[in-house]
Amino acid sequence: DKGLAVFTSGGDSQGMNAAVRACVRMAIYLGCKAYFIREGYQGMVDGGDNIQEANWASVSSIIHRGGTIIGSARCADFRERAGRLKAANNLVQKGITNLVIIGGDGSLTGANLFRQEWSSLLDELVKNGSITAAQQEKNSVLHIVGLVGSIDNDFCGTDMTIGTDSALHRIIEAIDAISSTAYSHQRTFIMEVMGRHCGYLALVAGLSSEADFIFIPEMPPKVDWPDRLCTQLAQERSAGQRLNIVIVAEGAMDREGNPITAEDVKKVIDERLKHDARITVLGHVQRGGNPSAFDRILACRMGAEATLALMEATKDSVPVVISLDGNQAVRVPLMECVERTQAVAKAMKEKRWADAVKLRGRS
Numbered sequence: 001d002k003g004l005a006v007f008t009s010g011g012d013s014q015g016m017n018a019a020v021r022a023c024v025r026m027a028i029y030l031g032c033k034a035y036f037i038r039e040g041y042q043g044m045v046d047g048g049d050n051i052q053e054a055n056w057a058s059v060s061s062i063i064h065r066g067g068t069i070i071g072s073a074r075c076a077d078f079r080e081r082a083g084r085l086k087a088a089n090n091l092v093q094k095g096i097t098n099l100v101i102i103g104g105d106g107s108l109t110g111a112n113l114f115r116q117e118w119s120s121l122l123d124e125l126v127k128n129g130s131i132t133a134a135q136q137e138k139n140s141v142l143h144i145v146g147l148v149g150s151i152d153n154d155f156c157g158t159d160m161t162i163g164t165d166s167a168l169h170r171i172i173e174a175i176d177a178i179s180s181t182a183y184s185h186q187r188t189f190i191m192e193v194m195g196r197h198c199g200y201l202a203l204v205a206g207l208s209s210e211a212d213f214i215f216i217p218e219m220p221p222k223v224d225w226p227d228r229l230c231t232q233l234a235q236e237r238s239a240g241q242r243l244n245i246v247i248v249a250e251g252a253m254d255r256e257g258n259p260i261t262a263e264d265v266k267k268v269i270d271e272r273l274k275h276d277a278r279i280t281v282l283g284h285v286q287r288g289g290n291p292s293a294f295d296r297i298l299a300c301r302m303g304a305e306a307t308l309a310l311m312e313a314t315k316d317s318v319p320v321v322i323s324l325d326g327n328q329a330v331r332v333p334l335m336e337c338v339e340r341t342q343a344v345a346k347a348m349k350e351k352r353w354a355d356a357v358k359l360r361g362r363s
């Protein structure tokens with residue numbers, strides 16, 4: 001009577017539906033029950049209709065849809081033990097002890113904490129009469145497997161996170177569109193792309209669209225960046241280029257850790273070069289729309305592997321994330337990846353830029 005529940009948490013990303021579909025269908029294929037938990041951790045805390053059994057048809061025709069059909073949320077309640085206690089009760093009442101969580105590093109870290117606390121939560125539920133000793137015994141171990149859904153590609157331990165490729169498609173389509181009008185009017189466009197703590201989208205979009213200058217958080221420019229920027233843009237113009245494109249990751253900063261915004265960049269260009277400069281902020285368009293073929297297949301492979309990992313888990317198994325390594329979907333210890341991801345954040349906070357790049361570079 002093994003079964004699993006799947007949920008999506010944090011910011012959505014294209015390909016999450018394909019992952020949900022693969023988890024559910026692989027579970028059913030293996031003869032197991034599959035559940036949706038709607039609205040992420042909030043649905044787990046609130047219970048009721050948020051936890052529903054899924055069937056083969058409930059995931060039909062979603063592989064191509066962006067977003068997440070089961071909803072996602074950033075949940076404050078789950079950060080408190082009281083919220084996690086409610087969530088544990090709701091899961092035990094349905095006999096669910098296998099979870100696939102599709103989200104970013106914050107969501108995956110939360111899942112790991114939940115798993116560590118599980119037996120003490122169950123003790124408390126027995127004590128307050130919410131569950132019986134028999135239920136406690138039957139549901140004594142919680143297994144979790146993570147899939148990284150994020151357009152930012154900001155998670156260490158996987159080559160690609162689900163949604164990144166689709167977001168890149170959105171971004172380069174927008175840059176191509178902007179470039180044609182920029183060309184006509186000999187304008188300079190400063191494009192802000194997502195990536196709060198990670199410059200992957202800005203970097204790859206910039207490289208693949210011939211941008212003239214890219215600002216990313218992991219590698220802040222030297223203090224004389226305004227000179228370098230203007231020299232670069234002016235050089236391109238004098239070589240006959242009719243436009244300039246500058247990409248700014250939303251988390252870009254200088255070496256002191258102060259933000260560098262699209263407005264800051266525009267001000268420099270306005271004052272020094274007197275170009276006709278405009279800003280385009282791509283915003284949530286990057287996270288919307290249908291997933292690319294790559295993200296659909298990536299999510300399918302990862303979802304199927306997540307279900308297999310859960311079905312094979314024993315009480316001593318460590319929680320894993322399903323990662324892309326080369327072209328293989330592999331299982332990597334969850335906390336190893338979370339710790340490395342947090343080490344990047346720490347290095348950036350402490351302005352150890354070379355360390356941040358090195359740590360990030362290990363994929």
Ligand code: F6P
Binds near residue numbers: 011150152194196
């Ligand atoms: O984490 C993904 C991300 O897309 C970031 O790049 C961005 O800063 C953030 O989500 C936006 O989140 P929200 O949709 O909550 O504003």
